Amino acid sequence: MIQQLSIFVQNEVGSVAKVTAILKSNNINLRAIASFDTPEFAILRIVVDQPERAKAVLTEGGFAVTVSEAIAVELEDKPGVLHDLLQVIADAGFGVNYIYSIVIRSGKVPLIILNTDNLEGSKSVLKEKGYSVAEQEDVVL
Amino acid sequence: MIWAKEETLTRQEMSDLQFNRLKETLNRIYEKVPAYREKMNQAGVACEDIKDLDDLAKLPFTMKQDLRDNYPFGLFTAPKKDLVRIHASSGTTGKPTVVGYTKNDMDLWTECVSRIACMGGASSDDVAQISFGYGMFTGALGLHYGLENIGASVVPASSGNTQKQIMYMEDFEATLLVATPSYALHIGEIAKEMGKKLNIKIGLFGGEGMTEPMREEMYKLFGREMKVTQNYGMSELIGPGVSGECLELCGMHINEDHFIPEIINPDTGEVLAAGEKGELVVTCITKEALPLIRYRTGDITRLFYEPCKCGRTTVRMENLSGRSDDMLIIRGVNVFPSQIEEVLLKIPQIGAHYEILVDRKNHMDTMEISVELADESLLDSYAKLGELEKKIKFDLRTVLGLDAMIKLVGPRSLKRFEGKARRVTDLRK
Incomplete structure (x- = not known):
């Protein structure tokens, strides 16, 4: 499992930039980011190298932040691999809440970040099927 | 038409009637409502000190808080078994303000609303759709009884489900609409969107103030020949029926044989002269269940005593220009x-x-x-x-x-x- 931060951002000009400004000034490295065009506010999800410290500085900066777990899975870069992975989860009867990804990992394959309605269950079925499920230290470098 | 002869009394006749009714009501309250008796004792004023209408100013005010402090029936002068109706309005502290009516109060309420309906041009020929929310709010049932009393055909549509409202109006050939001004405009707009031509000739609006631009919007949506009036009341006093505009549109005639109005400086409590702007204070002089003495309405207005071109001699209050506290009126x-x-x-x-x-x-x-x-x-x-x-x-x-x-x-x-x-x-x- 990896740690992700969920941050409440209002639909205003510069609101995401305020988050990144705080991360930058504290020298925290972003590994992944996901945000979608919702009408009034958004939950910005990020993966960083120092999640607890990022939470502390963002909270101090006036943001509502929570740290939670997500599954990160290594995927080869070829057609159909994401489908195969999602089929494993679907066959196990779990629902996917959202997906985003970490693309830049020096010399390593990308990671897909998943949230499902059963994190532990999803993780074990994926491991059973031979997927490489990453831990927090795998996203730091 | 003018519904009641009390609407055309001379000033002297009205004052005499008011004074007699005030004395009777005050004696009854002093005897039956400990909370107000205590207020009078503290102010050092006795029933006998009230020798003419000007002496009204000697009496202590009744505030909304008094109703809450005496929740639910503490200010009532009639035993609970004599009540035939209980209404309540929302309050700031979670406890609502409770009001009640005896059989005679219901008749009096119906009478007051009948006058206001007639002032606004209603008659027994009208099909009256009531689009106020029915329930604990006094607005809907107040207009309902008054309009039935003058012989109109009442359609108790309540509020909401606007498209169905419009269907009823069209199919029943409604000629009269009772609603908050904002809801009436909404109905008019939806009807326009649906391509319906309604036959509403009379609007009796209340529950919230209607500004002149809103009246102009009514004419645009419902037609220039529409008779657009507003009326005023509050549950604590009786509900709708305290005052209403006649077709001359020069303020709202107060049913002053039942309600004595005063205008005070809201900060000092001092009574202001006719024509001066201040807070409206109303004394109920005929109600059996809940007659309030010098009730602070919080509404800012002026009073005009000159007889009206419509033939009525009752005092008129200017359309409201604000409130002395922070209450909001939202959709009535x-x-x-x-x-x-x-x-x-x-x-x-x-x-x-x-x-x-x-x-x-x-x-x-x-x-x-x-x-x-x-x-x-x-x-x-x-x-x-x-x-x-x-x-x-x-x-x-x-x-x-x-x-x-x-x-x-x-x-x-x-x-x-x-x-x-x-x-x-x-x-x-």
Whole structure:
């Protein structure tokens, strides 16, 4: 499992930039980011190298932040691999809440970040099927 | 037509009638309502000290708080078994303001509303659709009984489901509409969108003030020949039926054989001369169950005693120009910011600060309440945040009887105040 931060951002000009400004000034490295065009506010999800410290500085900066777990899975870069992975989860009867990804990992394959309605269950079925499920230290470098 | 002979008395006849009724009512209250008796004793005034109408100014005021302090029936002068109707209006502290009617009060109420309906041009030929919300609110049933009494055919449509309302109006050939001005405009607009030509010739509007631009909008939507009047009342006094505009549109005639109006300086309590602007204070002189002496309405207006071109001699009150406190009227419902605060403060997932934005869109009042998210664990999913919004809306609806839009904002993002908080922005003004 990896740690992700969920941050409440209002639909205003510069609101995401305020988050990144705080991360930058504290020298925290972003590994992944996901945000979608919702009408009034958004939950910005990020993966960083120092999640607890990022939470502390963002909270101090006036943001509502929570740290939670997500599954990160290594995927080869070829057609159909994401489908195969999602089929494993679907066959196990779990629902996917959202997906985003970490693309830049020096010399390593990308990671897909998943949230499902059963994190532990999803993780074990994926491991059973031979997927490489990453831990927090795998996203730091 | 003029419904009652009391609407055309000479000033002397009216004063004599008022004084006799005041004396009788005051004696009854002194005998039966300990809370008001105590007020009179503290003020050092006895029933015998009231020797003419000007002496009314010697009597202590009754405030909305007195009704709450004596919840539910403490200010009543009739035994509970004599009540035939009980209504309640929303209050700031969670306890509503309770009002009650004896059989005679119901007759008197019906009489007062009948006069107002006639003033606005209604007659037994009308099919009257009542689009006020029925329930504890006095507006709908008050107009309902008055209009039935003059022989109109009443359609108790209540509020909401606008397209069905329009279908009834069309199919029943409704000629008269009772609604808040904002809801009437909304109905008119939806009818226009649906391509329906309604036959509404009379509008009896109330529950909230109607500005002249709104009246002009009514003419545009319902036709220039429409008779557009507004009327005034409040549950504590009787409900609708205290006063109403005649077709001369020069203020609202007060049924002063039942309600004595005064205008006071809201800060000092001093009675102001006719024509001066101040807070309206009303004394009920005929009611059996709940006659209030010098009730502070909080409404700012002026009084005109000159006889009207319509033939009535009753005093007229100017259309309202504001309130002496912070009450909001939203879609005809009284809303106190403190009621909203009370609801919000009971929800731990949000912070203690809030902002209320009131506006008018498509002629309907809207209320948006911004609250700060305080529980980070809800950020797991949009669904959890959605649940929180739903809960806030539901709790507000339970207390206010009104839907509000909720805007969730980040912690510490709302304005903070060092002195008196100004949390309400009313863009309708």
